[in-house]
Amino acid sequence: MSEAPRKSRQVIQGIDASGGRPVEYRFSHARNGNRHLTVVFANIFAPDDYGWATGILDNLRSNVLWIRDRFDGGNTYYLCENMDFAVERSVIGLISRVVDALGLTPGDVTLWGSSKGGSAALYFGLRYGFRNIVASVPQLAIGTFVRDVYPETGRHMLGEGMAPDDVRTLDAILPDLLASGANPDANIYLVSSPQDEQYSSQVEPFLGLLRRYENFNFIYSESPFITDHGKVTQRNTPPLLGIAYLLVEGIAPRLGVARHGYEEPDADRSGIDSFIKSTSVVQSSFAAPVVTTPASNDLLPVRGARFTGQAPGAVRVSIWEKGKYMASAPVAADGGWTWVRDASWSTGEHLVRLFAVDPNGYQSERTDVRFTVSEHVVARRPEPDVRYTAATVPGALPAPLVRRPETYDQLTEAQVGFQGVAVGAAHVGFKENGVFLAACAVAPDGRWTWEPGWLWAEGVHTVEVYAADTAGAESPATPVVFSVTNATAGATPAGY
CATH class of the missing domain: 2.60.40.1220 (Immunoglobulin-like)
Incomplete structure (x- = not known):
């Protein structure tokens, strides 16, 4: 019997640049109109800095928002770079805009992550009032951890010197939120294990603060197959996914039951569709190469x-x-x-x-x-790049690139047209034998096209193509040699 095809869901990529830092994300619509959002944060080794993005959440019925932790080339715990918390503000801005676009509330959201992603889920969930938090093997003393265990990330977040005061500031972020009782009604699901080498310093000292939360759930795994930090989440993935499925359906796995079957098949998706379109990674205003x-x-x-x-x-x-x-x-x-x-x-x-x-x-x-x-074609020696020829004056406009016609093309009189690129120019001009023929405007992306609109005399032509800026300064010319056949005699432009 053949295996059933693996279920998959369409994933849309986007960049929200409305905040201080552009935030890259991936989004997948809910199944069957489910009215829930799961926000996924990445661990330190997540492929391409997106967490849980390998298909493991394909069967989840909720909307899913994956957020990339990659800012200026480094990880930030979704918090800060050089102690500048513009990263945090931009991340919560993205989450809030997606929640609003879906017509949801913070009570309809689950924050999910492991390791540093678990720390982010705890932090954003507690500080910004989201209902459900699933955090596997998080670090709660973040400053000390990145300084000692991942110094490259530490320098990216704290600054090159990793100043002790800044380390203490990051260490206090999560414990202070817990001590203040922030978001007291949150459903918190924490996964850890005594076999995790980080447990004694990063989790156990803070359990007393967590136990003050009425809906705190601690999954304490003592499997002999858990040998290190990374294995805790791997061994607990099935129960974690079980928790996620229940939360998405509106059931908090604890005493008491919330509403079930939280679905709206005919829900208006215009808000989220508009947001996705406006933040699409592909922008029509950005010219193709x-x-x-x-x-x-x-x-x-x-x-x-x-x-x-x-x-x-x-x-x-x-x-x-x-x-x-x-x-x-x-x-x-x-x-x-x-x-x-x-x-x-x-x-x-x-x-x-x-x-x-x-x-x-x-x-x-x-x-x-x-x-x-073709194996019968011999590679030609690279032609000099006209942008760097000796005729180019430093600081002046580069000679235009001419794509059409190519040198030594054989054309009929109806085929003669010019096309190319002239970066930084306002217009492109054309001369033959020193006689000005015409000029055409250059688009903002550098492209230009000129269709002469007349019949060319039969024979060989050498047209010099030059660029000019708004002040009238001209570039060196690019000569284009081509021949015209089957031309109508005497059909040349006035003044030619």
């Missing part, structure tokens, strides 16, 4: 083909084929990027998809480039 080479349907060699282009405003261009990541090409200050694949291409047709990524992680629309690879 321009591919200068290879041209569409080019014939390329097995090795050594050079990909170049423009992506103004981006920090990198991400390159994919058949849904699989291939590489990232860094983008220079002037928007240019170059990539040559290290491995060989397979022979035959290829369709490569590219998108640009800005400093906040937003992505552009996609650009496709189709080409064919």
Whole structure:
């Protein structure tokens, strides 16, 4: 008998940049109209800094919001970087906006996490009044822990010197909340074990404060198969998921029962749909990268083909084929990027998809480039990049890149049209034999197109294409040589 297909749920990616720090998230809609939200925080070793995101929550009926703990390249416990708590404010801002967009209240929310994710679930749940908190093997003296156990994270959160006063401040964050009795009605589910090497310093000293909460539940696991911190959550995943399923259904596993079957199949989703659209990781206002080479349907060699282009405003261009990541090409200050694949291409047709990524992680629309690879094609020596030719004056505009026509193209009079990229320019001009032909405007992303609108004389043409800024300063020219066949005699522009 074949195995049943694994259930999966659609996951949407987004970035909420409305706060002081952009917060990356993933979201999945509830099943069957369930009116609950589960917010998931990541542990220190979570893949891509998203916790519990490997499909283990696929059967959960609630909405699920995964929040990434990656700010300026490091982990923060969702709290601070260099003791700047703008991270915390941005994270709670994201959670609050999702709760509001779903039409829910803090009583309809479960915060979930293990290790540092468990610490975050406790902190945000207690401080901001969320009803349910599931925390597996958390650290409650955060400052001491990151200083001694994960100093790289400690320096990221506390600053390079990890000052003792700052360590004490982070150590006190959770104990002070517990001592104050914050959010006294919270349902708290804490998982730990004496076999966890962190138990004696990070959990046991604070159990007295936790036991003051009427709805505190302590899952104390003494399995001989638990040998370290990481194994506690692994061995307790089934009961943890059981707790999650009950909380999602409105049942707090303790004395007493809340409402069950908390579902609204016809609930209005316009609020959350609008939020997801506005924070989508793909932004239509961010121009897709321009591919200068290879041209569409080019014939390329097995090795050594050079990909170049423009992506103004981006920090990198991400390159994919058949849904699989291939590489990232860094983008220079002037928007240019170059990539040559290290491995060989397979022979035959290829369709490569590219998108640009800005400093906040937003992505552009996609650009496709189709080409064919043949073992009979010899790699050409890379042509000089016109942005760095000797004719380019330092500080001046770079010569424009011309994508169409390509040098030595053979065209009919109806096929002559010009297209390319001129970063930083206001317009692009065209001359032949020193005679000005025309000029066209340059779009904000650097792209330009000129369709002459006349019939060209038969024969070889050399058109010089130059860029100019708003002050009239001109770049060096890019010569384009092409030939025209089947032209109508005498059909040349006035003054040509």
